[in-house]
Amino acid sequence: MTAAAELTTALGAQFPGVSARPSLDHLAFDVPLADLVAVLRHLRDSQGYDFLVDITAVDWKDRAPRFTVVYHLFSTTHHNYVRIAADCAGDSENPEAPSIVELWPGANWHERECFDMMGVKFTGHPDLRRILMWDEYPYFPLRKDFPLAGLPTELNDAEISDETKTGVISAPMAGGPFVATPGEPMSDAEPRAKDEAWSEQKEKPE
DSSP, X not given: OOHHHHHHHHHHHHOTTOEEOOOSSSEEEEOOGGGHHHHHHHHHHTSOOOEEEEEEEEEOSSSSSOEEEEEEEEOXXXXXXXXXXXXXXXXXXXXXXXXXXTTOTTHHHHHHHHHHHHOOEEETOTTOOOSSSOTTXXXXXXXXXXXXXXXXXXXXXXXXXXXXXXXXXXXXOTTOTTSSOTTSOHHHHOSOXXXXXXXXXXXXXX
């Protein structure tokens, strides 16, 4: 029996709700949110997946539940990866998942980043606050409904705003590498986003 088959059998025997997840690279599983912490602990303590690589989330936008948290673990013994995915609790604007800081202290920053960018609230986190944007920032930039160019926003520091007389403005989309169709010349493909605020062909707003 292969290592992948052994792990699939072991997880299925202990956690009947776990199912194989389609994947083009690493072994992956869908896990009920109620079993998430227990499954991750089992993978760490009994299966050798001792290194938490990252935590992220998927915004399906038009599906319910809207958000799925995704964990990538690495085994320093077997030298392979496993991906664990669990649909979040909560509603489409307030997704929730349990914190795993108790399992991996390094999850602290991973969860803060996922909260900051996607708005996933990790219940039980010891200090869940933004890590990239300022605390009062009203949006979650990696959600599907957040425009590529960004949204105009007041700066968090009134003193800076008074001095500079500006806020956070939308970014120009021209020349961006993330909105072109593969195979098209960049000069023809950009700007492509419908939410662009300005480009070389449009006057920059004041």
